[in-house]
Amino acid sequence: MSNRITNSLPVTDMDMHGDPYSSDERPENLPYVHKVGVPPKQNWFTEFKTTLKETFMHDDPLRSFKDQPKSKKFILGLQAVFPILDWGRSYNLTKFKGDLIAGLTIASLCIPQDIAYSKLANLSPQYGLYSSFVPPLVYAFMGSSRDIAIGPVAVVSLLLGTLVQNEFDPVKQKKDYQRLIFTATFFAGITQFALGFFRLGFLIDFLSHAAVVGFMAGTAITIALQQLKGFLGIKNFTKKTDIISVMRSVWTSVHHGWNWQTILIGVSFLAFLLLAKYIGKKNKKLFWVTAIAPLISVIISTFCVYITHAEKKGVQIVNKIEKGVNPPSVHEIFFRGENLAKGFRIGVVAGMVALTEAVAIARTFAAMKDYRIDGNREMVALGTMNVVGSMTSCYVATGSFSRSAVNYMAGCNTAVSNIVMSMVVLLTLEVITPLFKYTPNAILASIIISAVLGLIDIDAMLLIWKIDKFDFIACMGAFFGVVFVSVEIGLLIAVAISFAKILLQVTRPRIAVLGKVPRTNVYRNIQQYPAATTVPGILIVRVDSAIYFSNSNYIRERMLRLLTDEEEHLKENGELKSSIHCLIVEMSPVTDIDTSGIHALEELYKTLQKKDIQLVLANPGPVVVDKLHASDFVSLIGEDKIFLTVADAVITLAPKMEP
Numbered sequence: 001m002s003n004r005i006t007n008s009l010p011v012t013d014m015d016m017h018g019d020p021y022s023s024d025e026r027p028e029n030l031p032y033v034h035k036v037g038v039p040p041k042q043n044w045f046t047e048f049k050t051t052l053k054e055t056f057m058h059d060d061p062l063r064s065f066k067d068q069p070k071s072k073k074f075i076l077g078l079q080a081v082f083p084i085l086d087w088g089r090s091y092n093l094t095k096f097k098g099d100l101i102a103g104l105t106i107a108s109l110c111i112p113q114d115i116a117y118s119k120l121a122n123l124s125p126q127y128g129l130y131s132s133f134v135p136p137l138v139y140a141f142m143g144s145s146r147d148i149a150i151g152p153v154a155v156v157s158l159l160l161g162t163l164v165q166n167e168f169d170p171v172k173q174k175k176d177y178q179r180l181i182f183t184a185t186f187f188a189g190i191t192q193f194a195l196g197f198f199r200l201g202f203l204i205d206f207l208s209h210a211a212v213v214g215f216m217a218g219t220a221i222t223i224a225l226q227q228l229k230g231f232l233g234i235k236n237f238t239k240k241t242d243i244i245s246v247m248r249s250v251w252t253s254v255h256h257g258w259n260w261q262t263i264l265i266g267v268s269f270l271a272f273l274l275l276a277k278y279i280g281k282k283n284k285k286l287f288w289v290t291a292i293a294p295l296i297s298v299i300i301s302t303f304c305v306y307i308t309h310a311e312k313k314g315v316q317i318v319n320k321i322e323k324g325v326n327p328p329s330v331h332e333i334f335f336r337g338e339n340l341a342k343g344f345r346i347g348v349v350a351g352m353v354a355l356t357e358a359v360a361i362a363r364t365f366a367a368m369k370d371y372r373i374d375g376n377r378e379m380v381a382l383g384t385m386n387v388v389g390s391m392t393s394c395y396v397a398t399g400s401f402s403r404s405a406v407n408y409m410a411g412c413n414t415a416v417s418n419i420v421m422s423m424v425v426l427l428t429l430e431v432i433t434p435l436f437k438y439t440p441n442a443i444l445a446s447i448i449i450s451a452v453l454g455l456i457d458i459d460a461m462l463l464i465w466k467i468d469k470f471d472f473i474a475c476m477g478a479f480f481g482v483v484f485v486s487v488e489i490g491l492l493i494a495v496a497i498s499f500a501k502i503l504l505q506v507t508r509p510r511i512a513v514l515g516k517v518p519r520t521n522v523y524r525n526i527q528q529y530p531a532a533t534t535v536p537g538i539l540i541v542r543v544d545s546a547i548y549f550s551n552s553n554y555i556r557e558r559m560l561r562l563l564t565d566e567e568e569h570l571k572e573n574g575e576l577k578s579s580i581h582c583l584i585v586e587m588s589p590v591t592d593i594d595t596s597g598i599h600a601l602e603e604l605y606k607t608l609q610k611k612d613i614q615l616v617l618a619n620p621g622p623v624v625v626d627k628l629h630a631s632d633f634v635s636l637i638g639e640d641k642i643f644l645t646v647a648d649a650v651i652t653l654a655p656k657m658e659p
Contacts (some may be wrong), residue, residue, distance in 0.1 A: 087414060099412055103412075113435065115129070116128070121152070121181065142384055146366075152401045167339075188386050189387035199594070204356050207498055225246045226241065229445075233315065240486075273294065302435070302443075321434070324432070326392040375547070509545030511559065547597030616653065618645060
């Protein structure tokens with residue numbers, strides 16, 4: 001009896017092409033049985049090429065180049081590298097008006113934030129402004145997102161500052177510290193560019209959403225705690241970032257280190273910033289209130305300090321900010337020596353974190369406006385801008401969620417809003433920077449605290465708890481790792497738990513026992529459908545995973561345990577006549593199988609043979625069927641033991657199971 005029947009045959013022809021019953025023997029009202037077809041054998045090179053293309057070029061980026069003349073291919077190539085050459089052809093004055101307003105709005109937000117974030121990276125204030133001038137210009141020409149706003153962000157600034165501070169003191173070894181920052185920025189860009197160029201963007205997906213939520217929340221708290229130095233006017237503050245060290249440093253200085261004028265400035269303007277954020281959240285049309293509040297705070301507080309000479313009473317101020325555009329820094333990058341390895345290590349970590357944040361932001365706003373984002377192109381653009389930035393005195397820049405949200409609500413149409421923002425920052429560097437001399441550090445601390453509070457997503461944490469408890473463990477592991485140890489340890493925990501979850505799911509896949517749903521020929525998980533009934537004498541299981549070397553032994557042992565449990569259950573209920581005579585394995589979820597998996601099935605078959613139990617497979621996919629035939633496993637168990645559906649297998653085998 002042959003099971004190798006093409007699926008295109010009509011059901012009425014089945015009795016002459018593999019139906020286990022002849023027309024005379026067929027029981028009354030017994031349906032015809034469909035058999036599994038064997039896919040045509042593919043050339044191994046073609047199969048390998050197809051798999052490689054699907055893995056790395058699933059979106060077929062070269063499809064637009066097919067059947068095009070060389071001149072057209074050149075133009076398409078330029079447009080692929082510089083998307084502005086594509087959408088720029090339809091750019092008009094109406095779009096520019098929206099971009100101009102959006103650019104001016106995010107510039108008013110980014111200038112005070114940049115000055116504040118540079119302190120997180122232990123750099124002079126002008127470096128934050130440098131990083132909002134060159135990188136956004138590069139991104140505007142190469143990026144595919146219309147809404148993302150580029151510049152320094154709190155999380156990456158703190159991460160970079162913490163990691164580089166472990167190598168050089170930012171005060172005593174200022175020159176080497178800055179050089180290592182530029183080196184790390186260079187390698188962050190190289191990492192991002194390489195991931196995009198070689199189409200390896202899927203690697204950032206290994207950091208789960210739950211781990212990112214926990215990491216961001218923990219980092220937000222760590223950043224806020226770090227601002228207590230400027231918020232309270234403390235001069236001698238710990239260089240550690242864990243909550244215990246920070247709180248110890250705060251309380252030990254309560255009697256001699258706090259400055260009441262500084263606290264008054266910090267509390268007053270923090271309340272103002274939070275109120276502005278609340279107003280913008282309650283009324284979307286008033287988004288500009290949230291955007292302009294930091295700049296207003298800086299202007300008012302700076303003016304107050306200037307006219308009262310509060311700096312003479314212990315209020316710490318920004319002091320001098322270097323005037324002028326970005327000086328070149330390519331000669332300051334470590335291209336040799338031991339610091340090269342340090343910069344590479346730090347750059348890879350910072351680059352991956354920055355990339356994760358930027359791609360997530362770009363995808364979010366692209367979904368809101370219903371346009372497509374090319375993830376690999378984004379990585380190339382982000383990498384290029386950071387490589388260029390490292391050579392022009394910038395540190396790692398990426399997409400900022402707060403600025404991107406303001407950019408979106410302000411009505412941006414294209415990346416021209418980033419160009420407008422860059423021009424405003426250029427004007428600030430050339431003309432306005434001396435005016436920031438009397439800006440109090442307390443106001444910068446207030447701006448950072450109000451900005452990072454949005455990174456704590458309580459609703460997302462509660463949702464993670466409801467959906468997946470293991471995801472919640474990953475979330476909390478990253479959160480507590482950042483808060484109680486350090487940013488890098490929290491990130492390491494986040495990655496480790498994410499990988500642990502993947503390994504657990506791969507090595508311990510679900511195996512469900514199936515039963516027949518009443519009044520249908522459908523077989524489903526009996527735990528999900530309690531009304532589903534098992535078939536006497538037959539155990540039906542479904543493997544919900546590919547079968548690889550990592551889980552093949554577990555799958556075999558799990559099936560044997562299910563058989564043993566079912567036999568013991570039958571004995572306890574006195575159903576000895578209904579002992580198991582057949583094991584049906586539903587294989588539709590099994591997308592692939594390797595040699596270890598086939599070897600495990602062979603061992604399972606031999607073990608079942610000793611117990612006089614048949615092994616039957618139902619609906620294996622084309623890849624699996626091809627490998628089963630190639631390994632002669634089909635010949636081992638018999639071609640009549642592979643069926644198209646579980647129902648077909650039961651129809652064929654159940655009558656034989658009757659006493």
